[in-house]
Amino acid sequence: MSEPGEGFYARRLKRGLDLAGAALLMALLWPLLLGTALAVALAFGRPVLFRQSRAGWRGRSFTILKLRSMRDPAWPGEPDSARLTGFGRRLRASGLDELPQLANILRGEMSLVGPRPLPPAYTPLYTARQAGRLAVRPGLLGPVTARGRNALPWEERLEWDARYVARVTLAGDVAIVLASLALLLRGRGATAPGHATSPGFTGTAPASQSTAADAGGTPSC
DSSP states (O other): OOOOOHHHHHIIHHHHHHHHHHHHHHHHHHHHHHHHHHHHHHHHHOOOOOEEEEEOOOGOOOEEEOOBBBOSSSSSTOHHHHHHHHHHHHHHHGGGGGHHHHHHTTSSSSSESSOOOBOOGGGGGGOOOHHHHGGGEEEEEEETTTTTTTGSSSHHHHHHHHHHHOOOOOHHHHHHHHHHHHOOOOOTSSTTTTTOOOHHHHHTOGGHHHHHHHHHOOOOO
């Protein structure tokens, strides 16, 4: 796995800024997070949090935290698109369902900015260039959230991630944060047409496509 193009910022400053930023955001946004969690509890019941395994820094698995945005299935195998309610769709569009990931940042599993974390089942399907995304901590925001989120095709998403990893800079991270917030305020890109989030990543290995997609699900970015 290739290492990112690291300068002083990536080596020395980024993690400290992650901790300070996540702690500050948690302190400022806890009323919003609590209110949104209560709304989720009223809409869907318990549990309020959605947990799923994701591949993190150097491929290490961790449990990502999100607020639930789908109701329980009415029958086994009910598609996600049918379980996504109007409230859940608005929650995803706003990005508020991702706020619990501030805890993932404080635990050292994520960064404020980096490639969005994806299921471990996708890892064997990456090309060598795509696998470089695992050389940095995954982010709450990232190059994909700044450019279209789940509306982008997989190849484009992973290429933007590869370019990010090749050169991690403070200016680049600030630009990603600003562009991502602008996109979130417009509520765009949370879902791909015809999907609750987006189609599963199938890579380029035909024999393992359906298995990987079924095992990994369709994570929101």
